[in-house]
Amino acid sequence: MAITSPSTKIWWNEPISKQELIWITIAFLWGLVMFFMMIYWHGAGEQNLSSEAYRIKPEVFAERTQAMIDEYTVREEAGFPVVRPPPGSDIYMLARLWQWWPILELEKDKSYRLHLSSLDYQHGFSLQPVNINLQVHPDYEMVVTLTPNQAGEFGVICNEYCGIGHHDMIGKIYVVE
């Protein structure tokens, strides 16, 4: 029994039944498939997270964001600048208690280098309803190349708990044709 010492003392010499061996083999191979699937996707898939990141001081990130806003703001909405940077450029979204700043307006099927960082706590960049989720840290700047393939209005929800205003921390991205 499993609650008493093994009845055969030399249990490690007992042969393993065929059924168990087959299952162990299948399970092992399945593990390999899953392992190589991740590697395969780096070559063949279109959704891979870059590992490009830098250490950055919050003030510096805020300055760069402001520089983009100063250059490319096209209008204002509920107190947020709406910024339309040129396709292919470096774009910034800054997380702070409890805002995603500013609103971005992008063109469909064009790529952008999106920079993300936080000025205070950790936040969660959750693009909805697309459902892409990235972790945003203070002191680290993450850079991902993003290619919106649908036009419309998208929400940026914060999904890392960041205090009492966490659920109000909603930003916006427009994608235009």
Place this chain on the structure above:
Amino acid sequence: MSTQTEFRICATTGFKIDRNAEKLIKANAVVAVVFLAIGGLFGLLVALTRWPAVHFLPADMFYLALTAHGLDVLLVWVIFFEMALLYFTSTVLLNSRMAAPRWGWVAFFEMLIGALMVNVAVLQGDSSVMFTSYVPMRASPMFYLGLIIFAVGALTVCAIFFATLVIAKQEKTYEGSVPLVTFGALVAAIIAVFTLASGAVILIPTFLWSIGLVSHIDPLMYKTIWWAMGHSSQQINMAAQVAIWYAIPAMLFGAKPLSEKVSRMAFLMYILFLQLASAHHLLVEPGLASEWKIFNTSYALYLAVLGSMIHGMSIPGAIEVAQRRRGFNRGIFEWLRKAPWGNPAFSGMFMSLVMFGFLGGISGVVMGTEQINLIMHNTIYVPGHFHATVVAGTTLAFMAMTYLLVPLIFQREVMFPKLARLQPYLFGLGAAGISVFMMGAGTLGVPRRSWDISGADALLPYDFAGAAYMMMGLNGMAAVLAAIGGLSFIVIVVGSVFFGRRIGDTEAIVLQADAAAVGQYGSSDSHDIRGTLVLVAVFFISFVLYYFVNWKYLSEVWPLS
């Protein structure tokens, strides 16, 4: 207090039980259950708040309750119960006396005081930082100090466990190797040492930071080490619950593993790869190399998952073989149909096994895939996944085990037998419900740890699809069912322990009414486990399908590199 060793012989099982150990098992189990009650209540309040039509608590209370919920159930309930299991498997199952009973009480009170400090800190309202307490968000110093004291207590119990194994070996209280269940507990204790050490490495500096002695803690470093504790502690739960899955069929009808060798190897895989686990939580963090993520998130080549899949065949296989020997030998599934479904120890154990595998195991592997994590990270899919592992799996397994500990260790008859028959089904169904509905809402993007998803008070509005609201409503209803099941458990256990009929030292009781002795059989005999093979095949097909469906979902989101 006297620490002289006194034994009684269990009239039912024949085990020799050290009274000191017995008292500690009782104390730890009782405290565990009390914190399950408190933590479960917070869980219900949280779920009612996330039910959009009810939206029960105000925002500040919601975040407070959610912090308390995570800590009281995941930490206090689970770990206190595991301490009881460590004492049980090292003394009772080995017929041994325990090492250093005084230290056992010191550890017990440390853990209790630590748990109370954390609760006080949270209830004071200035430590609503969630159980993960990611820096630079700051809780009161008492919060971190309570956690540290709690961990020291748990570490002490691990030391007592190892010392007891040494004593049992020296005094030759058993012959040959330790029982498989004790082996599983040993694995759990080894992992616990690694876990608690990681906890110390990260929590001590964080405590110093909270009182101003350390000026800065890197958020990414914090998270990496925190999850070395946080995720490996889930492997403690895993080892403990697998040990229970083996123990209960053995206690009820003498089931034995198909192969000692295979089952022990499978346990060992949990130890070999555990230090890699924290990567699961870092798949979408800035700046980590993909090679590192792939290697770690898969525990080398999914070898820990392989261990679990082996248990997934070995345990139902053991039950099938034992049942067939008892005469339930017709067709593929008579053994399963005629299993003791009315015995809450069995029904709880079996449901825990199935739900852990199908709901928790599969979702965990899928979510832990490097790229797929992009469409799940920090959505409410995550709590959905771990309520399948740690509630439908671990908690239900611990509940099932309690139905055996009450008569054997507390020496009380289980009260309210009708309710007890029903209890695992109520709780199991509720737990499955909250898991599935939270996972459903998560695939629709609903964030975890959020008081309100309507964006009503936000400057820029965003609203989720109607289906997301429906999922959260269903989640609320399932939570009520789970809470009823949980409350029934508390009533039955507390009632039995304090008011149940006493079972005398010489009175043998029946754990499973129609349990004919299974008799001796060797591990190497060829077994008829057709039923288990069918179950395993269904599991495997579900796994493969669900895995690739999620790659399909991933391929549809915005390209990203």
